[in-house]
Amino acid sequence: xxxxxxxxxxxxxxxxxxxxxxxxxxxxxxxxxxxxxxxxxxxxxxxxxxxxxxxxxxxxxxxxxxxxxxxxxxxxxxxxxxxxxxxxxxxxxxxxxxxxxxxxxxxxxxxxxxxxxxxxxxxxxxxxxxxxxxxxxxxxxxxxxxxxxxxxxxxxxxxxxxxxxxxxxxxxxxxxxxxxxxxxxxxxxxxxxxxxxxxxxxxxxxxxxxxxxxxxxxxxxxxxxxxxxxxxxxxxxxxxxxxxxxxxxxxxxxxxxxxxxxxxxxxxxxxxxxxxxxxxxxxxxxxxxxxxxxxxxxxxxxxxxxxxxxxxxxxxxxxxxxxxxxxxx
Amino acid sequence: xxxxxxxxxxxxxxxxxxxxxxxxxxxxxxxxxxxxxxxxxxxxxxxxxxxxxxxxxxxxxxxxxxxxxxxxxxxxxxxxxxxxxxxxxxxxxxxxxxxxxxxxxxxxxxxxxxxxxxxxxxxxxxxxxxxxxxxxxxxxxxxxxxxxxxxxxxxxxxxxxxxxxxxxxxxxxxxxxxxxxxxxxxxxxxxxxxxxxxxxxxxxxxxxxxxxxxxxxxxxxxxxxxxxxxxxxxxxxxxxxxxxxxxxxxxxxxxxxxxxxxxxxxxxxxxxxxxxxxxxxxxxxxxxxxxxxxxxxxxxxxxxxxxxxxxxxxxxxxxxxxxxxxxxx
DNA sequence: TTGAAAGCGCTAACAA
DNA sequence: TTGTTAGCGCTTTCAA
Numbered sequence: 121x122x123x124x125x126x127x128x129x130x131x132x133x134x135x136x137x138x139x140x141x142x143x144x145x146x147x148x149x150x151x152x153x154x155x156x157x158x159x160x161x162x163x164x165x166x167x168x169x170x171x172x173x174x175x176x177x178x179x180x181x182x183x184x185x186x187x188x189x190x191x192x193x194x195x196x197x198x199x200x201x202x203x204x205x206x207x208x209x210x211x212x213x214x215x216x217x218x219x220x221x222x223x224x225x226x227x228x229x230x231x232x233x234x235x236x237x238x239x240x241x242x243x244x245x246x247x248x249x250x251x252x253x254x255x256x257x258x259x260x261x262x263x264x265x266x267x268x269x270x271x272x273x274x275x276x277x278x279x280x281x282x283x284x285x286x287x288x289x290x291x292x293x294x295x296x297x298x299x300x301x302x303x304x305x306x307x308x309x310x311x312x313x314x315x316x317x318x319x320x321x322x323x324x325x326x327x328x329x330x331x332x333x334x335x336x337x338x339x340x341x342x343x344x345x346x347x348x349x350x351x352x353x354x355x356x357x358x359x360x361x362x363x364x365x366x367x368x369x370x371x372x373x374x375x376x377x378x379x380x381x382x383x384x385x386x387x388x389x390x391x392x393x394x395x396x397x398x399x400x401x402x403x404x405x406x407x408x409x410x411x412x413x414x415x416x417x418x419x420x421x422x423x424x425x426x427x428x429x430x431x432x433x434x435x436x437x438x439x440x441x442x443x444x445x446x447x448x449x
Numbered sequence: 450x451x452x453x454x455x456x457x458x459x460x461x462x463x464x465x466x467x468x469x470x471x472x473x474x475x476x477x478x479x480x481x482x483x484x485x486x487x488x489x490x491x492x493x494x495x496x497x498x499x500x501x502x503x504x505x506x507x508x509x510x511x512x513x514x515x516x517x518x519x520x521x522x523x524x525x526x527x528x529x530x531x532x533x534x535x536x537x538x539x540x541x542x543x544x545x546x547x548x549x550x551x552x553x554x555x556x557x558x559x560x561x562x563x564x565x566x567x568x569x570x571x572x573x574x575x576x577x578x579x580x581x582x583x584x585x586x587x588x589x590x591x592x593x594x595x596x597x598x599x600x601x602x603x604x605x606x607x608x609x610x611x612x613x614x615x616x617x618x619x620x621x622x623x624x625x626x627x628x629x630x631x632x633x634x635x636x637x638x639x640x641x642x643x644x645x646x647x648x649x650x651x652x653x654x655x656x657x658x659x660x661x662x663x664x665x666x667x668x669x670x671x672x673x674x675x676x677x678x679x680x681x682x683x684x685x686x687x688x689x690x691x692x693x694x695x696x697x698x699x700x701x702x703x704x705x706x707x708x709x710x711x712x713x714x715x716x717x718x719x720x721x722x723x724x725x726x727x728x729x730x731x732x733x734x735x736x737x738x739x740x741x742x743x744x745x746x747x748x749x750x751x752x753x754x755x756x757x758x759x760x761x762x763x764x765x766x767x768x769x770x771x772x773x774x775x776x777x778x
Numbered sequence: 779t780t781g782a783a784a785g786c787g788c789t790a791a792c793a794a
Numbered sequence: 795t796t797g798t799t800a801g802c803g804c805t806t807t808c809a810a
Contacts, residue, residue: 121561121586123803134781139805147779169562170503171803174786179499181542189527190725195518202545206555213510214543216531226535232450233498235540257450341729370729377731396519400670400699402706402731452787463797468789476795500787503802 122163124171131159142167173234182212182423183236185227187219187243191339191367192395193412194242197263200416201240208424210237219245231258238423244307259426263419265309266434273432275418279309282408282439283316283362286390289406289441290360291324295388299332299358301347301368303339310335313364313392332358336368344371352379359387360447366391366398366407373401373446389446403445411437451492453500460488471496502563511541511752512559512568514575516548520668520696521724522741523571526592529745530569537753539566548574560587567752573636588755592748594638595763602761604747608638611737611768612645612691615719618735618770619689620653624717628661628687630676630697632668642693642721661687665697673700681708688716689776695720695727695736702730702775718775732774740766 124142128135133152140148141156148156159165173179182205186194198214205212213236217223224246230236231254238259241251248267254260255272266274290298300317303310314333321328334350336343344363348371351358363369369391376383383389383403391398394409415437422432453471457464462481469477470485477485488494502508511534515523527543534541542565546552553575559565560583567588570580577596583589584601595603619627629646632639643662650657663679665672673692677700680687692698698720705712712718712732720727723738744766751761 121563124805125803135804136781136783136806137779140780143805149779152779166558166561168503168803169559169564170499170506170508171786172805174497174499174503174788174802175804175806177499177786189518189524190521192519192521195524198518199545206552211542211544211555211559213540215540216528223535226540229495230498230540232495234450235498341725370726374729374731396670397726397729400703400726400730402703454787464787465789465797465799466795469796472789478795481796497787500802501789503786503804504788504790506802 121168122165123168124165127156127159127163127165130163131156177234178237179235180210181236182210182420183227183230183239184212184214185217185224185239185241185243185246186214187217187245189214189216191365192397193366193393193410196395196412197242197416197419200413200418201263201420202416204417204420205424208420210420210424217243217246219243221247224250228254231260238427240419240423244309259423261419261423261426261432263415265307268308273422273426274434275415275422276309276436277410277415277439278436279312280316280319282392282410282441283313283364284320285316285439285441286362286392286408287317287320288323289443289447290362290388290390291320291326293388293447295360296326297329297332297356297358298326298360298362299334299351301334301336301344301351301361301363301372303336303364303368305335310364317362331356339365339367341367341371341374344368344373345375346371348372348375352376352381357387360384360389361387362390364392366393366395366405369405369407369446370397370401373403373405377402384445384447394442398444401446403448406444406447407442409440409442411439450497451494452497453494456485456488456492456494459492460485506563507566508564509539510565511539511749512556512565513541513543514546514553514556514568514570514572515543516546516572516574518543518545520694521726522695522722522739525724525741526571526745526748529742529747530592530749531745533746533749534753537749539749539753546572546575548572550576553579557583560589567756569748569752573638588752590748590752590755590761592744594636597637602751602755603763604744604751605638605765606739606744606768607765608641609645609648611721611739611770612642612693613649614645614768614770615691615721615737616646616649617652618772618776619691619717619719620649620655622717622776624689625655626658626661626685626687627655627689627691628663628680630663630665630673630680630690630692630701632665632693632697634664639693646691660685668694668696670696670700670703673697673702674704675700677701677704681705681710686716689713689718690716691719693721695722695724695734698734698736699726699730702732702734706731713774713776723771727773730775732777735773735776736771738769738771740768
């Protein structure tokens with residue numbers, strides 16, 4: 121691949137002039153510009169991003185940190201991030217932390233090392249102190265999961281309200297014993313959704329039965345199966361289940377089918393996220409729709425603005441309850 | 450962030466010595482090394498990857514091109530690529546082409562611009578000529594989809610044989626009218642799976658009925674639903690369906706459930722890939738298991754070897770027929 | 779309008 | 795063993 125010097129030589133001008141042409145600088149006569157463009161064409165010159173980046177100390181790369189690529193929830197967010205990034209001349213470096221501290225370190229160093237210009241993190245298990253440290257000097261945005269009252273800008277939804285809506289729906293169609301399949305309450309979203317769960321029960325003067333609350337370590341299908349299996353062993357079984365992730369809800373649905381329970385006649389199920397699978401299950405799954413694509417594109421826009429030195433505000437996007445067969449008794 | 454000069458100054462040595470310490474060069478006395486390490490610690494020095502890369506003309510970044518992030522099939526492959534890349538000191542730049550020529554161009558230019566050291570492509574719709582051009586000068590590996598008889602090293606499975614196995618299974622349990630939900634046969638894997646379909650039918654002296662072969666434009670669930678809807682309108686309906694992707698098979702299953710057909714009693718279904726959701730459907734889906742993780746890690750290893758100047762050989766990995774409820778009548 | 783030259787941060791060849 | 799220095803490819807300041 122030809123470099124700027126060869127182009128300059130071929131065109132009979134200086135490298136500065138070539139650079140000016142490349143960057144659309146106006147102070148070049150059209151005659152010179154033509155000569156240079158000709159040389160560029162002839163040599164099939166493509167400027168080295170490395171050289172340019174070193175000089176400008178920018179990489180036009182955004183780091184995107186996700187806990188796992190396997191959950192379709194993240195997939196849609198990533199679509200939103202990527203589209204917006206590309207539109208603004210950035211590319212994304214997608215990295216899975218697997219919630220491992222070691223990986224997290226590697227990736228956060230990429231920010232310090234200027235491999236990337238900024239970072240969007242969706243990992244709920246990330247070390248908050250380290251992240252705050254980083255955010256003092258570099259552009260950082262949190263997406264979906266965030267630190268309450270923290271200093272890092274975020275985009276998310278109102279998890280408490282969303283959970284409240286899901287619960288209210290179940291209560292209104294007559295359920296009184298509603299199980300909650302939650303993830304670890306060390307995560308903010310888990311705590312918030314739990315609060316929404318509690319609020320709805322209180323509002324309708326229903327008791328909070330700790331037996332009906334199950335915590336899972338992870339969000340894979342299998343954990344939903346296990347949770348449901350546990351709940352079905354209770355003496356006083358629930359008549360409805362609210363899972364904080366569609367993947368868990370799908371696992372629960374599977375276990376109910378296997379065990380011969382009818383959904384929603386015997387037990388109703390509500391999920392959370394509206395991943396595309398939820399339309400393929402039998403019955404289809406009632407769920408809270410998160411604006412995943414928009415969340416991603418908003419996060420990307422915030423990060424890019426932040427990189428360009430603008431001040432950005434945190435934002436909570438709207439959710440929506442999508443009622444499907446798993447609660448239509 | 451401090452740079453190498455500041456560290457050198459603080460340690461009272463030259464930048465070359467700091468560089469030597471950073472790169473584990475042995476010809477440094479332990480006294481000097483100590484001084485330098487001290488300075489590095491004190492200034493929290495992290496070498497600039499940009500400077501290093503420009504100098505070494507390498508980025509230690511691998512480009513991974515996928516048609517869409519939404520298909521879980523790719524997710525597992527990516528896991529394999531990423532793990533292997535990290536183990537070897539590389540990171541991956543994951544990019545969705547959406548099978549768009551424009552995006553493809555942007556990304557392939559990243560190789561020429563040395564933003565990345567090499568590329569693994571899984572996009573079946575990629576421009577083969579352009580890719581071959583690129584491969585003349587830069588490390589390129591094809592994963593899953595490849596050019597038959599081409600010059601670019603690839604890792605894949607024996608698609609013809611896999612499809613043959615799936616069909617043989619259906620025939621052996623008594624099916625004679627077996628529909629094929631295939632994707633566009635402009636893709637090699639679609640042609641190969643079609644060949645396996647044909648071979649099995651011929652071997653058992655069953656007729657090839659073109660009415661039973663349906664081609665979809667994409668692999669999303671919805672396309673599987675549509676395909677099945679079409680097949681159910683035939684006068685002589687199939688008794689079994691083989692879909693070349695689990696996502697299509699899941700859509701087909703959905704449509705069968707909706708229309709009141711029993712699977713596998715009325716119609717049996719076989720998918721392809723073994724994505725994790727195939728264990729959640731009702732009934733669970735018989736499918737061809739592709740070694741996705743291994744495919745990814747193999748591709749990454751091939752690319753890294755290629756970057757290091759080694760010659761690499763194409764390889765076909767083993768598949769496996771996983772028999773589940775959707776064919777257990 | 780154009781060119782010369784400095785410099786981004788690093789590594790490695792060469793010299794001492 | 796250590797230091798000096800050129801140079802990777804580019805942009806931008808300053809001068810002409």
